[in-house]
Amino acid sequence: MKFTHTSNGSLVILSGGLDSTVCMAIARKAESGNLVAVTFDYGQKARVEIDRAAQIAGHYGCEHIVVALDVSRWGGSSLVDPGLEIPSADQGQQGSIPNTYVPARNIIFLSVALGICEARDLSHAYIGVNSLDYSGYPDCRPEFIEAFSKVARVGQKRGIEGNPVSIVTPLISMSKAEIIEVGQQLNAPLGLSWSCYNNFSAPCGTCESCYLRSKGFSQVGIEDESLI
Amino acid sequence: MKFTHTSNGSLVILSGGLDSTVCMAIARKAESGNLVAVTFDYGQKARVEIDRAAQIAGHYGCEHIVVALDVSRWGGSSLVDPGLEIPSADQGQQGSIPNTYVPARNIIFLSVALGICEARDLSHAYIGVNSLDYSGYPDCRPEFIEAFSKVARVGQKRGIEGNPVSIVTPLISMSKAEIIEVGQQLNAPLGLSWSCYNNFSAPCGTCESCYLRSKGFSQVGIEDESLI
Numbered sequence: 111m112k113f114t115h116t117s118n119g120s121l122v123i124l125s126g127g128l129d130s131t132v133c134m135a136i137a138r139k140a141e142s143g144n145l146v147a148v149t150f151d152y153g154q155k156a157r158v159e160i161d162r163a164a165q166i167a168g169h170y171g172c173e174h175i176v177v178a179l180d181v182s183r184w185g186g187s188s189l190v191d192p193g194l195e196i197p198s199a200d201q202g203q204q205g206s207i208p209n210t211y212v213p214a215r216n217i218i219f220l221s222v223a224l225g226i227c228e229a230r231d232l233s234h235a236y237i238g239v240n241s242l243d244y245s246g247y248p249d250c251r252p253e254f255i256e257a258f259s260k261v262a263r264v265g266q267k268r269g270i271e272g273n274p275v276s277i278v279t280p281l282i283s284m285s286k287a288e289i290i291e292v293g294q295q296l297n298a299p300l301g302l303s304w305s306c307y308n309n310f311s312a313p314c315g316t317c318e319s320c321y322l323r324s325k326g327f328s329q330v331g332i333e334d335e336s337l338i
Numbered sequence: 339m340k341f342t343h344t345s346n347g348s349l350v351i352l353s354g355g356l357d358s359t360v361c362m363a364i365a366r367k368a369e370s371g372n373l374v375a376v377t378f379d380y381g382q383k384a385r386v387e388i389d390r391a392a393q394i395a396g397h398y399g400c401e402h403i404v405v406a407l408d409v410s411r412w413g414g415s416s417l418v419d420p421g422l423e424i425p426s427a428d429q430g431q432q433g434s435i436p437n438t439y440v441p442a443r444n445i446i447f448l449s450v451a452l453g454i455c456e457a458r459d460l461s462h463a464y465i466g467v468n469s470l471d472y473s474g475y476p477d478c479r480p481e482f483i484e485a486f487s488k489v490a491r492v493g494q495k496r497g498i499e500g501n502p503v504s505i506v507t508p509l510i511s512m513s514k515a516e517i518i519e520v521g522q523q524l525n526a527p528l529g530l531s532w533s534c535y536n537n538f539s540a541p542c543g544t545c546e547s548c549y550l551r552s553k554g555f556s557q558v559g560i561e562d563e564s565l566i
Contacts, residue, residue: 179407179450186457207495214453217493221449222407225442229414254493261489265445265482267435 119144119232120278123219124174126163128303128323129281132289133238135298136280138170141234145172148226150219152212153182153190155309162304169299177222187212189307196307199321207246208318210307216249220258220277227275228268236278243286243322255279286326294332301335313337347372347460348506351447352402354391356531356551357509360517361466363526364508366398369462373400376454378447380440381410381418383537390532397527405450415440417535424535427549435474436546438535444477448486448505455503456496464506471514471550483507514554522560529563541565 120141124130126149138145147167151160160176167174181190188194188209197208216239223235239250248254259277263269281289293300305323306313313320313336327334348369352358354377366373375398377391388404395402409418416422416437425436444467451463467478476482487505491497509517521528533551534541541548541564555562 175411177407179405181453181457183403184454184457186453211495212453213456214449214494217452217489218446218449221442221446224445225409225414225440226412228441229409229412248495248498249493251492254489257485257488257492260485261445261482264479264485265477266442267439267476270476 117141117143117233119146119230120234120236121146121148121223121227121230121232122236123223123238124149124163124166125238126159126161126166126303127238127305127319128286128293128300128326129238129240129289130163131166131300131303132293132296132298133236133281134166134170135293135296137234137236137278138172139296144232145170146226146230146232147172147174148223149174149176150222151176151178151180152215152218153180155189155192155196156304156307157309159304162302165302166299169302175226179218179222181212181215181218196317198316199318205246207248210245210318211247214249216247216254217258224262224266224275228266232275233273234276234278236280238281239279240281240284240286240289242283243326245318250282252282255282285329286322287329290326290330290332294330301338303336345369345371345461347374347458348462348464349374349376349451349455349458349460350464351451351466352377352391352394353466354387354389354394354531355466355533355547356514356521356528356554357466357468357517358391359394359528359531360521360524360526361464361509362394362398363521363524365462365464365506366400367524372460373398374454374458374460375400375402376451377402377404378450379404379406379408380443380446381408383417383424384532384535385537387532390530393530394527397530403454407446407450409440409443409446424545426544427546433474435476438473438546439475442477444475444482445486452490452494452503456494460503461501462504462506464508466509467507468509468512468514468517470511471554473546478510480510483510513557514550515557518554518558518560522558529566531564
């Protein structure tokens, strides 16, 4: 995997989870210039992930912008709606999208990222979406990224001037185990990352995000430092 | 022009300007069910337009959601950046995009609209973009709307289930005069709308938005009630 690009700066969407932490490590390796981490406070129940994102941004010594946009006002997801329970991984139905799906989440995240990139002259926007070990969310798939990249080309000033923001998705085809291995190679602070959908003092161990994380660490055969 | 559609509810992006007010009138005519107006408090200097949007939503007796997302934190536009002066209409250069362009504004607005539509089961999202009497913003053009509609089809749960949110742009090919005429026909409260980019007690009369509005009313040959 080649981790370099010519750039005048990159933005990383950093949720504080495992995938975005590895995405951050890849972006730091690739980007010799300015790196800006952006975290969304969208009303998620797992408040702890915002704090973890700040720690991870701090680890890399880069600017950290927390964007507040409370989607819990219109709800539609168990990640933000107090009236909807977060299901355990084994409650999911094969092939169906679980209620942890947040309507238009990555569409909103990437839209704001395009705005910041254009205002701050950053040429790349990294997002750690993954369409292999994931929950079936439509906004994690290559088709979506391709469609959104076209929006950047035709809907922004820098796009129509021939210099569109490039959406970079280094993890999109990796398994969770591969993501962890790349994170290890790059000395990403995996122990700081928080994947659990809940906001307990320790990860619940039963939600789908905990399940996928745990499976990945088992496959690699290493300990998850965040649990120590 | 046909103003009807089968729907389980519509959302209108309502800035409080002339175009979005007419767009609201068209949506109210077309939508027999639930209608939700959404206004963005994005840090715009023209604070008055948010109040006007509330009055217009009140006129139609529909729910009004004000979404706060302060893009002035990263700036990049004279509409939000205190350090950038809003130019007068005659300061613009033919063919260039003026500094009133807000990076990714309509991309962000439509993204949030998709989220609200999906969470609240609204099938149509109206936006009063116009690519004729406009300032050359790339996110007001048909190419952009087409690209963004594809994002709704492939990036949302309801999109991949075959029921994507439909982005509706009734004004996109109209002149400002035609927009005013349609507004008149539909008894839209044009006098409540606010187009000026500045936040003075009365419209400045010199910015491009005032210029386009004034030209439209002159062409139709009626008085602009907002100036009385």
